[in-house]
Amino acid sequence: MVSNKQVIFTKIPTGYPQPGEHMQVKESTIDLDQELPKGTFIIKNLVFSVDPYMRGRMRDPSIQSYAPAFDLNKPMTGDTMGVVIRSNHPDYKVDDLVYGRTARGLFEEYSLVNAEYAKNSYVVRNDPKENGLPIRHYVGVLGMPGMTAYYGLHEIGKPKKGETLYVSAAAGAVGQLVGQFGKALGLYVVGSAGSDEKVEYLKSLGFDCAFNYKNGSIYDNLAKYCPNGIDIYYENVGGEMLDAVLKHANNYARIIACGMISQYNREKPDPIYNLMNIVAKRITVQGFIIMDHMDFEEQFLKDVTSLLLSGKVKYREDIAEGIDKTPEALCDVLYGRNFGKQVVHIADL
C-alpha cells in the first residue's frame, strides 16, 4: 500500500471556487502490487492540465452542458499525462506514456484503469520519448489547448494573408498559440492580456501589437491597435470584450467562440448590446468544442510538433509543483493569475 492523493470535488460553487471548500486534496491508498484482472493497468500520473472550461463542470449534474459535471466527492478529471507502471492490457504496456484525454484523465497520483474506461479516456502517446519535447507539452501546446487554437483558427477563422487577427486572453494556454499560428499565416496579430508583463511577453512572441485590457476602454484600445478593424476574433473572454469587438469588427468578420472566461464565475452574465452588427456586417460567430474534432488530431500533432522542433512556435508554461497545488492552480487560471499554460507537475518519469 502506498499513499495516493486525489483531487476531490467537494462542493458546487456559486461565483469563484475556493481551494479547501469546493476542491480538496485528500489522502487515499493504492496497492501497487495487487493482482490485475485482465484488461486493467496502473498509471503513475506525471502532469495535470487545469483549464478554464473546468469551471463549467463544477455544476449541478442535472444541468446539461458540453462537458459532464464533476461527480461530488469523487476525483476530478481533466487532461493528464502519465506512465504505465503495471499492466494486464495488451494495448497499454509498462513504460508507455498515456494521454488522459477528452477531459477524462483522473486527478490522482496513481490510477487503476479498466479496459472500458481506458477505451475513451487514455491513449498511448510515446512521442516525447522520441522527440525529446517535455512531457507536459502534451497536455498543452500538443494537447487539447493547442489543438483548440489550431483547429479554431484554421477551420473557423478561415484566415487570409494580411487580415487582422485579434486574440483575447492572448497570454493563456490557447491565446499565445493562436497569435503565433496567425503570424505564421501572414496575419496582422493583436493580442490583449491582463498585465503589462504579459503584454511584453506577447510582443516577444512576435505579436504585432498587444495591450493591457485593464488600462482604458476596451473599444478605444481596439480602435487604436486594430486600425484596419478586426477580420478574425479569437474569443476567449466574452462579456464587454465581445461587445466591443462586434462594434469594431469588419464586414465578413469571423468570431471563433472558444470560451468566455469572464463569464464563468458570474451568477448572471454580462449583457451584450451590439448583436445587430452580426447582420449589418455579415459576421459569423461560431462556437466549437475541440472534443468534436478528434479526427483532426493527427494533422495537428504533425504540424505543431514540427513548428516546435524548428523553434517557430514557443510555448510558455506556468508549472505548479505537486498534486497539493492543483486546486490553487485551477483558481489561478480562473482569476487570470497564471502566466502561460497552467499545468501541475505531479511526478517525474
Place this chain on the structure above:
Amino acid sequence: MVSNKQVIFTKIPTGYPQPGEHMQVKESTIDLDQELPKGTFIIKNLVFSVDPYMRGRMRDPSIQSYAPAFDLNKPMTGDTMGVVIRSNHPDYKVDDLVYGRTARGLFEEYSLVNAEYAKNSYVVRNDPKENGLPIRHYVGVLGMPGMTAYYGLHEIGKPKKGETLYVSAAAGAVGQLVGQFGKALGLYVVGSAGSDEKVEYLKSLGFDCAFNYKNGSIYDNLAKYCPNGIDIYYENVGGEMLDAVLKHANNYARIIACGMISQYNREKPDPIYNLMNIVAKRITVQGFIIMDHMDFEEQFLKDVTSLLLSGKVKYREDIAEGIDKTPEALCDVLYGRNFGKQVVHIADL
C-alpha cells in the same frame, strides 16, 4: 408635363418614423415627351416594396452600414417593378418590365434613368408576361425577400430532414416563405407572429405549429412548441426572442441572422445574456445580406417560380393602394401591422 409624385425622405427619425414628418409624398412634374439623350429611358413604376431594412437607411449618412443612407430631401429608393414607356437605351425596350433592385429603384411615379444609374439598379424582368404570375410577386416572393428566405435557409441553415426549424416574424415577407421552404425540405416547422389571425394563417400554410409571441413568455412558448429543441432558427426579430432561442437551441444549431426588427427603432438595443450557449452548444450565428449573393438569383428564380406555379408555395401580400400610402405602408411594416408581404400598388401595366 404630367404629375409625378415622389416619396421624399424629409427628416432622420429617432425611434419610429412618422408619415408626414420623416417621409412625405410630394408633387413634382415630368415631361414624358422630352427628347431622350442616348442611354436614357423612362419607367412608369407599377409597384414598390417596403421592407424592414429601410429603417436602417433613415440615418445620418456619416454612419456606415450595409445599405446606403437615404439622401435627405430626395426620393427614397427600394425594390420596384416598372415598365419602360420610352427608351433611347438598346437594353431597355419599350414595354420591357424592369426590376429596380439592390434597393436602388426610385420611389416616384415615373423615373427618368440614365445608362450609368441603370447598370447597377435596373434589370429587365419580363418573366411575368410569360408565366402569368402577378408583377408584384417580383418584389416579394420572387424578389429580394424571397431570395433572402431561400438563400438563408439553404446556404446558412444547412437543413437536414427531420430537424426543427423555428421562424420568427413568420407571417412576414420572408418568414412565410422560410416556413414553406422548410416544409418542402422535410423539416418540422414552428413559427411565431404577433396576432392570432397570423398564427392561423401560418397553420394554413402547413407550419407544424405556430404561436402568438405576445401571449406568455417566449421561452415557455418555445419549450412547448419545439419539444425537440431548435436546430435552425431563422432570425428576423432579435432582442428577447434571440435570447430565448439561444437558451432553447440544440447542440450544433444554426442561427440565420437575417434581421432584428425588434431593435430597429430602439435608441439603445435590448441586452442579450445567453451568448455562452454559443460555445457550450457549438452554435453558429451567421449574418448575411442578400445583395452579396446575386449570383444565386438564377437558381432561386428557377426553383421558386416552379414551386409557385405548382401551388406548393403560397404567398400572401398586403397591398397598399397608391403612392400616397407608401410612408404609412412602411410604418405598418415596422410596427408589424401588415399581414403578409407589404407592397404598394402604384399603377397598372
